[in-house]
Amino acid sequence: xxxxxxxxxxxxxxxxxxxxxxxxxxxxxxxxxxxxxxxxxxxxxxxxxxxxxxxxxxxxxxxxxxxxxxxxxxxxxxxxxxxxxxxxxxxxxxxxxxxxxxxxxxxxxxxx
Amino acid sequence: xxxxxxxxxxxxxxxxxxxxxxxxxxxxxxxxxxxxxxxxxxxxxxxxxxxxxxxxxxxxxxxxxxxxxxxxxxxxxxxxxxxxxxxxxxxxxxxxxxxxxxxxxxxxxxxxxxxx
Numbered sequence: 051x052x053x054x055x056x057x058x059x060x061x062x063x064x065x066x067x068x069x070x071x072x073x074x075x076x077x078x079x080x081x082x083x084x085x086x087x088x089x090x091x092x093x094x095x096x097x098x099x100x101x102x103x104x105x106x107x108x109x110x111x112x113x114x115x116x117x118x119x120x121x122x123x124x125x126x127x128x129x130x131x132x133x134x135x136x137x138x139x140x141x142x143x144x145x146x147x148x149x150x151x152x153x154x155x156x157x158x159x160x161x162x
Numbered sequence: 163x164x165x166x167x168x169x170x171x172x173x174x175x176x177x178x179x180x181x182x183x184x185x186x187x188x189x190x191x192x193x194x195x196x197x198x199x200x201x202x203x204x205x206x207x208x209x210x211x212x213x214x215x216x217x218x219x220x221x222x223x224x225x226x227x228x229x230x231x232x233x234x235x236x237x238x239x240x241x242x243x244x245x246x247x248x249x250x251x252x253x254x255x256x257x258x259x260x261x262x263x264x265x266x267x268x269x270x271x272x273x274x275x276x277x278x
Contacts, residue, residue, distance in 0.1 A: 054205070083265070092270035093206070093251060106265060141205050149194045149255050151266060153205030 054154035056142050062160045068130040071157045074123055075144030083143040083151060084117055084127050093141070099125065132161045165189045166254050168269035175276055181239040183272050185252030188233065192254040196266065197226060197237045200249045209250075210237070242276045249273045 055074040063069055075082045083098040097107040102119045110117070114133070119125040129136055139158050143151040167186045175181045185195075193214040198206035212219040212226045212235065219226050225238045239246055252269040 085268075093268035095265045095267070098265055143205070149196060149211060149257065149264070149266070150208045153198075153207070155203070155205050 054142055054144055054152055056140075056154035056157050058157060059155065060158045060160075062162065063132055064162050065133055066131045067161075068128065069132045069136075069159060069161075071127040071140050071142075071159070073125045073127070073142030073154060075125070075142070076146075076152055077123070079144035079146045079152070080122070081145040081147060081151075082119060082125050083145070084125070085141040085143065085153075087139045087141060087156070096127070129159075132159075134161045137161050163188075164270070165192075166252055166267050166269040168250075168252055168272050170272050171270070172273040172275070175242045175274065177244055177276055177278050178241045181237075181242045181246065181274055181276070183237040183239075183250050183252075183274065185235045185237075185269055186233060187235075187254050189254070189256070189267070190233075191256040192267075194255045194257050195226070195228060195235050196253045196255075197224075198251040198253060198268075199246075200251060200271070206251055239274075242274075244276050244278060247274060247276045 057072045080101050084096040085093050087093045096109045097117045099119045117127045137160050139156045141156045143153045145151045165188050196211040197209040199209045200206040210221050210224045212228050228235045249271045251271045253266040255264045255266050
């Protein structure tokens with residue numbers, strides 16, 4: 051199995067632009083998680099899905115952030131409009147329904 | 163409010179010696195704990211876990227100890243090897259029911275450097 055796949059690996063954009071991060075979970079995993087890692091706050095859960103349905107989005111910082119999971123093999127995290135404080139590494143993880151989660155390599159986002 | 167705390171941002175240990183990484187938590191609802199290892203430019207990888215019904219779990223060179231009364235857990239690596247140099251994250255979850263996954267709350271990580 052290829053593991054969790056994220057794209058792009060790096061994204062540099064200007065303030066105000068829309069950013070879309072993509073994730074393909076491990077096949078057969080019915081849980082998908084989006085995390086953000088910053089120096090100040092470490093790894094924070096933004097949102098997670100079970101069977102493509104959002105279960106908990108309490109970590110989404112504000113309305114500028116949105117996440118979708120149109121099918122079992124694809125999810126997106128969108129930031130519109132982006133701000134410099136959104137600069138971070140964004141991780142996607144999937145799980146087959148137990149505590150262990152399997153992480154992708156992350157997307158490093160820089161908003162200028 | 164940081165519910166999972168790793169108070170040591172970094173630790174340096176000589177090769178062959180024991181590495182001890184510590185983690186404290188505040189939420190009494192947490193009943194499952196995990197350690198993840200992270201290399202630069204990679205995602206965290208699962209290392210070892212422990213359920214709250216146990217106080218110790220061992221896997222090769224890695225042992226996790228849980229002290230529920232103190233709300234404290236630790237990861238022991240014996241013997242430490244240069245390849246163990248990474249950032250280690252402690253994580254906790256409050257499991258809802260069997261067959262489900264719940265969100266993980268992570269600590270801020272401890273950077274371990276194993277020197278020759």
